[in-house]
Amino acid sequence: MGGSKLSTETERGTQGFAPLQKGMILVNHNYFTQRDVERLEQQAVQIREDIISMIHAAKAGHPGGSLSAVEMVTALYFHVMNIDPQNPRWEDRDRFILSKGHSCPVMYAALARRGYFDPSVLTTLRQYHSILQGHPDMNKTPGVDMTAGSLGNGLSVGVGMALSAKLHHKDYMTYVMLGDGEIQEGMVWEAAMAANHHDLKNLVAIVDCNGVQINGWVNDIMTVEPLADKWRSFGWNVVEVNGHNMKDVLTALHTAKTMRHPTAILMRTVKGKGVSFMEDDCAWHGAPPDDEQMVKAIAEIQEGGVV
Amino acid sequence: MGKTLATRMAFGQELIEIAKTNDKFVVCNADTKTCGLEKFGKLFPEREFSFGIAEQNLVGASAGLAACGNKVFLATFAVFASMRACEQVRTFVCYPNLNVTIIGTHAGLQVGGDGATHAAIEDVAIMRSFPNMTVVQPADAVAARALAHAAVDFTGPLYVRLHRNPVADLYDPETYRFEWGKANTVVDYGRDMTMIVSGILLKKALDAANILKEQGIGVRVLDMATIKPLDKEAVITAAKETGAIMTIEDHTIFGGLGSAVSEVVVQNCPVPMEFVGIQDRFGESGDPELIYQDHGMDVDSIVAKAKALAARKRH
Numbered sequence: 001m002g003g004s005k006l007s008t009e010t011e012r013g014t015q016g017f018a019p020l021q022k023g024m025i026l027v028n029h030n031y032f033t034q035r036d037v038e039r040l041e042q043q044a045v046q047i048r049e050d051i052i053s054m055i056h057a058a059k060a061g062h063p064g065g066s067l068s069a070v071e072m073v074t075a076l077y078f079h080v081m082n083i084d085p086q087n088p089r090w091e092d093r094d095r096f097i098l099s100k101g102h103s104c105p106v107m108y109a110a111l112a113r114r115g116y117f118d119p120s121v122l123t124t125l126r127q128y129h130s131i132l133q134g135h136p137d138m139n140k141t142p143g144v145d146m147t148a149g150s151l152g153n154g155l156s157v158g159v160g161m162a163l164s165a166k167l168h169h170k171d172y173m174t175y176v177m178l179g180d181g182e183i184q185e186g187m188v189w190e191a192a193m194a195a196n197h198h199d200l201k202n203l204v205a206i207v208d209c210n211g212v213q214i215n216g217w218v219n220d221i222m223t224v225e226p227l228a229d230k231w232r233s234f235g236w237n238v239v240e241v242n243g244h245n246m247k248d249v250l251t252a253l254h255t256a257k258t259m260r261h262p263t264a265i266l267m268r269t270v271k272g273k274g275v276s277f278m279e280d281d282c283a284w285h286g287a288p289p290d291d292e293q294m295v296k297a298i299a300e301i302q303e304g305g306v307v
Numbered sequence: 308m309g310k311t312l313a314t315r316m317a318f319g320q321e322l323i324e325i326a327k328t329n330d331k332f333v334v335c336n337a338d339t340k341t342c343g344l345e346k347f348g349k350l351f352p353e354r355e356f357s358f359g360i361a362e363q364n365l366v367g368a369s370a371g372l373a374a375c376g377n378k379v380f381l382a383t384f385a386v387f388a389s390m391r392a393c394e395q396v397r398t399f400v401c402y403p404n405l406n407v408t409i410i411g412t413h414a415g416l417q418v419g420g421d422g423a424t425h426a427a428i429e430d431v432a433i434m435r436s437f438p439n440m441t442v443v444q445p446a447d448a449v450a451a452r453a454l455a456h457a458a459v460d461f462t463g464p465l466y467v468r469l470h471r472n473p474v475a476d477l478y479d480p481e482t483y484r485f486e487w488g489k490a491n492t493v494v495d496y497g498r499d500m501t502m503i504v505s506g507i508l509l510k511k512a513l514d515a516a517n518i519l520k521e522q523g524i525g526v527r528v529l530d531m532a533t534i535k536p537l538d539k540e541a542v543i544t545a546a547k548e549t550g551a552i553m554t555i556e557d558h559t560i561f562g563g564l565g566s567a568v569s570e571v572v573v574q575n576c577p578v579p580m581e582f583v584g585i586q587d588r589f590g591e592s593g594d595p596e597l598i599y600q601d602h603g604m605d606v607d608s609i610v611a612k613a614k615a616l617a618a619r620k621r622h
Contacts, residue, residue, distance in 0.1 A: 147399065150399075153398070156363065156371065159371060160373070163356055167353060191364050
């Protein structure tokens with residue numbers, strides 16, 4: 001644990017992250033065990049390797065925002081979500097929308113390792129007739145609940161899914177993962193307003209606050225702060241966590257399920273997490289590693305182990 | 308006959324009637340006065356979702372509802388459905404092929420007083436360019452009611468284009484049957500040309516055809532309620548049998564019905580064509596009839612253009 005670089009954390013603090021909010025409510029009712037945490041952390045290592053391998057094979061893709069989301073996506077698919085890989089369209093399943101759809105390698109890796117399809121398919125990413133499109137396609141990939149890729153749209157779709165749960169008196173949850181750059185899109189806030197209006201406590205927005213978008217630091221390009229205040233002012237319950245701490249992530253997800261309002265989990269992450277030369281560098285937003293870089297990245301991931 | 312009602316109100320009212328005995332669909336509203344569905348929530352509170360003045364979210368949330376297996380009708384002005392929420396319709400309804408019916412009201416120049424900002428003159432061109440999308444437009448209230456029933460049973464992305472102001476009933480509710488993708492031959496006065504019409508301008512086309520008949524020009528009039536997928540067979544037959552085609556639509560002449568018909572004609576049976584529609588200009592406030600006149604879409608203009616087309620055909 002605790003593999004993140006202190007210098008980077010400090011730098012990110014000055015690059016526009018608000019300090020942790022006081023009064024943050026976290027609940028833990030033995031929702032997970034230490035053994036779960038260790039299992040999930042090991043799983044996360046595998047997911048990171050897969051991300052690098054598939055983007056290398058595709059010679060294109062988005063490693064930065066995939067790597068920053070690994071712990072959260074792993075926690076969701078391997079512990080939190082009520083899902084059935086044998087029945088991907090089971091109507092009572094929890095839903096996950098990857099609104100930051102360019103980060104689909106992390107979702108594809110999780111789906112493959114969870115048993116939705118054979119992991120050997122992962123290296124067909126972005127190839128003609130592959131089930132793994134450059135951005136998620138709900139009709140091509142088993143386990144993908146919603147097509148995504150155009151930023152700013154997923155939370156609205158999540159609102160619709162959460163409304164459907166209420167309409168049919170089902171207790172599934174809908175999780176929507178957004179990027180912190182993505183929330184510059186105005187439509188996100190239309191959805192945030194609607195979620196509160198329609199009292200969607202079964203909806204969770206997860207913002208992957210890695211601080212970096214394609215051309216630089218988020219808050220240099222278009223500041224999104226004060227982020228927690230924004231969500232709170234739209235009537236959301238806000239939980240802020242270290243997105244690379246599996247315990248924190250699990251606790252936040254459990255907290256979200258117990259709230260009376262829609263919950264926004266603002267997870268602080270490092271773009272490119274786990275691969276030193278990719279971390280905090282916008283050049284790795286959408287660039288593939290070459291052969292040498294792939295070997296180095298995989299070695300780092302394996303050596304570094306749990307981040 | 309002799310009754311008048313706007314196609315938007317006929318469609319909306321019929322949907323409310325259907326909802327009394329059919330709970331298999333939900334309605335999503337933006338905060339506009341579209342087609343009478345604003346009161347759906349009062350009648351069926353569980354089955355209506357309101358999203359305020361936020362059309363992108365309206366379409367996105369509708370897609371989410373549809374992705375969970377619900378049949379969704381969403382209603383807003385055609386300008387907003389086709390442009391404000393254009394990408395949501397394309398990428399989150401059409402691309403995943405979801406079961407959402409988009410009701411676009413206040414189509415074309417008939418909007419009148421509200422002017423150019425609210426008159427959708429490009430929506431058909433936009434909507435029909437999306438894969439998986441079906442595009443329909445009823446000619447009167449009778450057709451609109453029939454279409455409401457068909458839309459409830461329809462599966463997939465559907466765009467229903469409706470007009471704001473009352474129009475006279477042309478069809479007899481006892482005999483009218485709506486059929487997806489089928490042109491309806493309304494009158495067949497001869498083999499001089501075919502007028503292919505979609506929407507409320509059918510009345511003007513029929514008036515023009517009657518005048519032309521008296522002047523010795525025999526016109527076939529097809530009501531092309533389904534603009535996409537187009538009834539290619541009817542178009543090809545019309546081209547072969549009548550040798551000239553005029554399209555008539557309350558929409559820009561670029562990309563709408565006229566373009567759809569000409570795409571079929573040039574590939575299969577090239578014949579002289581004439582396009583009646585909005586002349587690459589925005590609408591403006593005023594009496595719709597005066598605006599139609601200004602764009603050559605009134606009965607007299609249609610008659611004059613038909614004569615010119617008949618003359619071209621003879622040469």
